[in-house]
Amino acid sequence: MQEGFIDYQKVLDNEEHAIKSTQSVIEKAVDWFRSKSMFVLAYGTGCGAIEMPPTFTSRYDIERLGVVGVATPRQADILIVSGYCSYKTLKRVIRSYEQMNEPKYVIALGSCTINGGMYWDSYNTIKRLEDYMPVDIFVNGCMPRPEALIEGFVKLQDNIRNAKRKAGYIKYIEDNEFYKANQRKIFGDNIEPTYEANFEGMN
Amino acid sequence: MIESLKQHYNIEQKDIRLFKIVIQKEKFLKTLSFISSNSNFITLSQITCTDWIEDKLFTLNYILTNKERNKNLMIELQIPREQSKISTLLNFFPQAKVMERDLHEMYGIEFIGNPTLYDFALENWKEIPPLRREFDTLAYVNEQFEFRRGREDNRDVKVEMKKRRAEAKRLKNAKK
Numbered sequence: 240m241q242e243g244f245i246d247y248q249k250v251l252d253n254e255e256h257a258i259k260s261t262q263s264v265i266e267k268a269v270d271w272f273r274s275k276s277m278f279v280l281a282y283g284t285g286c287g288a289i290e291m292p293p294t295f296t297s298r299y300d301i302e303r304l305g306v307v308g309v310a311t312p313r314q315a316d317i318l319i320v321s322g323y324c325s326y327k328t329l330k331r332v333i334r335s336y337e338q339m340n341e342p343k344y345v346i347a348l349g350s351c352t353i354n355g356g357m358y359w360d361s362y363n364t365i366k367r368l369e370d371y372m373p374v375d376i377f378v379n380g381c382m383p384r385p386e387a388l389i390e391g392f393v394k395l396q397d398n399i400r401n402a403k404r405k406a407g408y409i410k411y412i413e414d415n416e417f418y419k420a421n422q423r424k425i426f427g428d429n430i431e432p433t434y435e436a437n438f439e440g441m442n
Numbered sequence: 443m444i445e446s447l448k449q450h451y452n453i454e455q456k457d458i459r460l461f462k463i464v465i466q467k468e469k470f471l472k473t474l475s476f477i478s479s480n481s482n483f484i485t486l487s488q489i490t491c492t493d494w495i496e497d498k499l500f501t502l503n504y505i506l507t508n509k510e511r512n513k514n515l516m517i518e519l520q521i522p523r524e525q526s527k528i529s530t531l532l533n534f535f536p537q538a539k540v541m542e543r544d545l546h547e548m549y550g551i552e553f554i555g556n557p558t559l560y561d562f563a564l565e566n567w568k569e570i571p572p573l574r575r576e577f578d579t580l581a582y583v584n585e586q587f588e589f590r591r592g593r594e595d596n597r598d599v600k601v602e603m604k605k606r607r608a609e610a611k612r613l614k615n616a617k618k
Contacts, residue, residue, distance in 0.1 A: 354590045366587040
């Protein structure tokens with residue numbers, strides 16, 4: 240069994256979720272470039288953020304894979320949700336995620352995003368992140384080592400290049416009602432605006 | 443400084459650095475204003491709350507630290523659990539603002555005179571305050587969230603550890 244990729248990642252890797260790749264040659268080339276230049280939003284929730292500095296700096300030096308940190312969601316391709324999300328944090332995470340330009344991907348780091356981890360009976364911490372926003376890669380562990388995170392990035396690069404799985408941002412558009420309903424369940428009606436823009440009053 | 447306070451209050455020494463005064467709810471403001479102006483206990487370090495659900499009481503502990511940072515003074519008082527109201531300490535210790543806001547959110551204590559008693563860490567919280575002991579966390583979590591099913595190859599930890607220990611013991615004995 241590979242370290243860092245168990246439980247829900249197994250389900251994601253299941254053949255049922257595989258789609259037939261319909262990339263043209265140009266799309267393949269674009270996806271190849273895309274996989275070699277991934278900009279990560281420098282944002283940390285919970286204790287997992289402490290594993291990111293060693294990953295990005297000289298000890299593990301993930302920049303050799305083309306992974307760079309950027310300051311704002313508008314420039315970022317990848318959001319790392321690094322650990323538990325309380326209700327208040329989740330609202331900010333979703334806000335950041337919705338501001339990111341497509342294509343965008345989410346890596347969920349640590350047990351807390353998978354089943355609540357050590358916060359399984361906490362009154363204000365969500366248990367399963369993929370109910371509220373789509374997740375592309377789960378990295379399991381409490382805490383995962385930087386090697387596990389790097390393995391997650393390599394797996395994500397593979398997913399982007401081969402387009403065998405449906406990317407999270409496409410799921411977020413297709414199943415938007417599902418995600419919004421779950422968000423509404425814990426936030427009430429006080430949630431972010433949906434993707435349907437209101438153009439009334441323009442011109 | 444403790445000696446001068448001892449003339450006015452019954453101070454109990456809990457530790458080398460820790461002193462305690464137990465007061466009535468009615469004397470709360472009088473005591474705190476006296477201590478803040480007539481002693482060098484100038485910092486309010488924290489306010490703690492204990493829920494005694496059986497006695498229907500909250501115990502509030504105001505912990506003050508002196509100027510030299512080597513002595514702490516606890517001021518303990520009890521307030522009723524239902525309609526728990528107490529005056530704010532903002533006039534004497536401005537740092538009480540955020541502590542009182544936190545206690546209001548977690549225990550539902552109303553601090554009369556504090557203008558910031560609205561949402562703090564919990565946004566849109568509709569249940570009773572979560573640190574009151576009648577709040578059933580597990581029931582709330584089970585109702586609010588759906589847990590993930592365990593893995594299919596999941597094994598019972600106790601049984602597995604027992605097996606492993608027996609195996610290790612067997613190997614050790616075989617070596618002998």
